[in-house]
Amino acid sequence: MLKKKLLLSFLLVLLVACSSSKGNKNRTKYFDENNIEISKSKFNQIRATNLLLDIPGDSINHKKLTLREKIGRISDRPLLQSILEEQTKQKLDSLKPIVIIYYPGKDRCNSTGSVEVISRKFWYDMLEDGINQIAQIKPIYIYKDAEGLSKYEGILNWHKDPGGTIERLFFQYHYPCSSFVVISKNGDYISYFGEFSKDYVWNATHKMNQ
Template identity: 55%
Template sequence: MIERNEYGKIEKIEVYQSLISNKSLIKIDFSKPIIIVYYPGKDPCNSGGHATKESLKNWFSTLEKGVLQLNANSPIYLYKDKDGLEKYEGIIKWFKDPEGLTEKLFFEHHYPCSSFVVISPNGEYVSFFGEFSKEYVWRIINTVSK
């Protein structure tokens, strides 16, 4: 059985920060927490549902507003396999997980849906496997910000 939360610390946080920043072309403030939403590839959990473009847009917009209010970087969306991401076109920009490093560090096991990780400026992190709520992302940001 796999626990849904994992706690740890990245030893060479600067290497990971630099790689993510360069490959995603996103300006990251390294003094703030980094949030990565990770898409492992199409599976029964993330390929179904009744979400519309509008409801997805609202969900991610609310997530991002809350993240910014908590003084963290906007989420970075990374994928392992692009298949199934078409429903997000025009809503969020996904980037290929550079060198598969995010998967190696945080998401070794394919967990259904998507997962996320919040990384503090010093490299401490909390990852969560599987479907998640906006509120839970916000709670984890508060946890790593203490």
């Protein structure tokens, strides 16, 4: 009888331990932009400022914050230009910056809202006018997944990301809505992740045009 009680107690302890271990393993962990684990409340507090975005972490149950702007340099701007020219069938000026508006595919951010076609066209007309005034160029519209692009029909001419080049170079994760990158003639670039204003694109274009 005593042996049975001891065995049952042992099995109960083992079951609780396994359950606890499994719970901890599946618990969502939160990390800041430096990959340091933080609390969920701290994570949400920082995310609420909209200065950083949240992206998937290294594991399925990890969430990580990332800065919205990145400054870097690509090693071969002429090659990128050649790839874009082939894909878009247009000649680009090697002495001018390249402005790319990037659509990652349909998500909750870019598929909600009820902006009228005329308002959307006006917004992009203003965006392009500002870029033209700064650098005498037009942006290139690149998409990863075409789902959801029908709302731009008759407004913008989108091109498929050639071989995933733009995603690989500049957009490691699926950032919500859309993002942009501006590459200088020397290969320096400024990228911005997630929903953006026209001013952000204009400022980046101005910097990369110097």
